[in-house]
Amino acid sequence: MTADRHGQRMSGTGAEALVHYEQALDDLLFFRPKVVESARAVLASSPRSVMGQVLAAYLGVLATEEKDAAAARDAFDRFRSGLDEGAPTRRERMHLAAAAAWLGGDLHGAGRILGELSVAYPHDVLALFAGHQHDFLTGDARRLRDRIGGALGAWHEDDRHHGPLLSMYAFGLEETGHYERAEEAGLAALAQHPQDVWGIHGVVHTYEMRGRFADGIRFLDARTDDWAAGTLLTVHNWWHYALYALETGDTGRVLEIYDSALHHEASAPVAMQLLDAAALLWRLHLAQDDQSARWARLADAWESRRDGAHYAFNDVHAVMAYVGAGRLAQAERLVRDRESWLAGAAPGVSNRAMTADIGLPVCRALIAYGQGDHGRAADLLLPLRHRLHHFGGSHAQRDAVQRTLVEAALRAGRTELARTLLSERIQLRPVCPYNWSAQARLEDRLGDPERAAHARERAAAQASGS
Template identity: 55%
Template sequence: MDQHGLALSGASQAIRHYDQAIDELLHFRIEVDAETGAALEADPDFPMGNVLSAYLGLLTTESADAHQARERFAAFRGRIDHAALLPRERAHVEAVQALLDGDFHTSGELLQRITEEHPRDALALAVGHQIDFFTGDARSLRDRIGGALNSWHDDDRHYGHVLGMYAFGLEEAGHYDRSEDVGLRAVELNQRDVWGIHAVVHTYEMQGRFGEGLRYMDTRVDDWSKDTFFNVHNWWHYSLYALEAADVPRALAIYDAVLAGGQSSMELLDAAALLWRLYLEDDVQHERWTALASMWPTLVDEPFYAFNDMHAVMSFVGAGRIADAEKLIATREAYVASPVPGVSNVAMTSRVGLPVCRALVAYGKRDYPAVVDLLYPIRHRVNEFGGSHAQRDAVQKTLLEATLRSGRHDLARVLVSERINVRPCSPFNWLKQASLAERIGDSAAATAARLRAEELVRQA
């Protein structure tokens, strides 16, 4: 039995390492790799150890890691008798194989079936939760965890982590009051639950409560910024709060201290997303872009995850490497022209990834009407290529800025009105209201909007 009372086959020493690996995974600690390796060293054919190893290789969203995971898992499957596995183990093998084959959606569905039968399977919940994130499925981010939650209890070792996942799902589904309460409870149970902290941070971001967000992160900085491979992303959130507070020097100091040192796709996209928000305000940061753009080519040399492609294109455009951005787009156009059946990323690239990447290049060329034409038709389905609302807001901000610069004032009015009425305490939204008013010649309204933005910063 594992730590959550589920049957599994394997050497007892391997199971002990597996239990610890799950704990490290839920804490987003790099030690998950070592514990998984130790489990497989103790028992090379330990089914759940091989399953976990494959999941880890796929959740980085990098093609090189996926290739290695495929090779290792194929060798494992070639050595074992599939029929001899326990039913839950067989189900995980099938879910892993679907993910290895590039079918995010089928893998998520298979993991949901595991959760229905085994709601205390922490690995099925955690991996399914990440797949929902990669596919931008807010409803499933909420309900996959919510449907299992009643099978967990306050005295369970990882109950707080399950609550943290649920809090993030609630936030992405728009239940902000509930997500804040659940997230705070998760962190109360485990102060180093970085995903739970992250859920609270997202909640404040989506409500425009940037002052509270900064104070919350300040009081818990040691809990979310140390001994975790998730610290870069949480520093990115801190930077978003700083930008909302009009504190660009602080955001850039964080960039230089933390974000600029990223190596993985997940870290590099945070760096690109921060610099792009400055780029939209004509704060070009060319040296930082140049260094960042140099990190991307080997990570996107083949199609794997359209969300990463967008941030690579941001980096190329920011660095003035338009030809490299267009080359990446050309490879993705060829990719969707000859699709491999069942690969989720094909539709993600075709329906969202390519239009967004083309729009970013158009923005870099100052062809703002083209940006609007590309982004406005897809603005309500950008979630289809993954990420969170906060991350995808870079696309929405690009569209808004393009409507202003192309003179599409009616569309700009709609977009600004939407933003202000969802987050009336956001200085950014009021500054865009001021920009729109200036462009249509209403100086009084522009002044009032700017004063409102300044007042919100002071209040926060």
């Protein structure tokens, strides 16, 4: 029986397959597209490799693509049907259980098993990576931080994969509000591997949350060769760049990024990229910036996928696209489909609660907003604002929904609610041009031109970086 470089035994894995497996882990941690090729090479060399099969299973679910997950589940079930359950090691049996749970729709069960794996085997980088991505997809910020933090103490700093672990830890720190420590950890990771795009991602999140838009642009510009092309995270990091540009008021640059990087004729119709495009255009939609042609192309892309109920976070962004394109009938059809699915969904499927508790109410709110029924949109979103994380994503991603609540309250004339929401936002993020421009509109509605002018001055000053 072979063993990986940390001495962890690998059942059914020959020496050649082990080389491919180590390469696949490296590709996975650095978000290289060739990870799929490397993972296939493991199984081509050793079809009965337990960890090779587990890796293939995780790759099938991490992108939240329904068809990929179904194909991975079929392949995994075929492998399990011929497996002597006593042959794999304890670590491998735990992985098999985690992969089976995830492929069966029990994300939270998979996350618990992966957590147990990382306690017992802190050098199992696949368990750490899959667990970290799981925590992101389920919006569990504390686990996103502590799953990695709990393992880091077992790693030597000169290990090649210590840097990617720091990158993961940086993101967890950022999502739990430790922005300075997160920036420090992310930069330390990049000192080890400048092309660590997850480390870059973690640092740009810290700038976003602290209103350091100019710093974020300078940071990304200085590292363009490290992140701007050829990675699985390229589009998402361009999305972050566009958010910076949007806050500075440079709509021209925002649309340039959208057209060149986020969505164009050659864009792959994958959920992770389409939701970034929808989230960016939705922010422009909230600002009453008409992008009808771009919305139409994006809505076509979502419609062509013909998604079933798989991940509620994706559904919300599909509805954004349909509403933005004025295709309310398509948005309502998606909602009816998910309602029908819920009636027969198994209780153990995590997406059931994610859809029922968060996804569908948000979709209905977006439709109401598109219909001009801002009061209903506010009523639907208000009970969710402290629970949105339960359907996944980051604070930056979910802010599109939080801003929708603010805009709905303003447009419905709910001045007391708008005042409360904006006060919360400004106290938490005092450097945010959007917050101050919305505050100015509220003051106009309240009949206080002096306070409105002051808020507009704050917004303009922050957008210009002064």
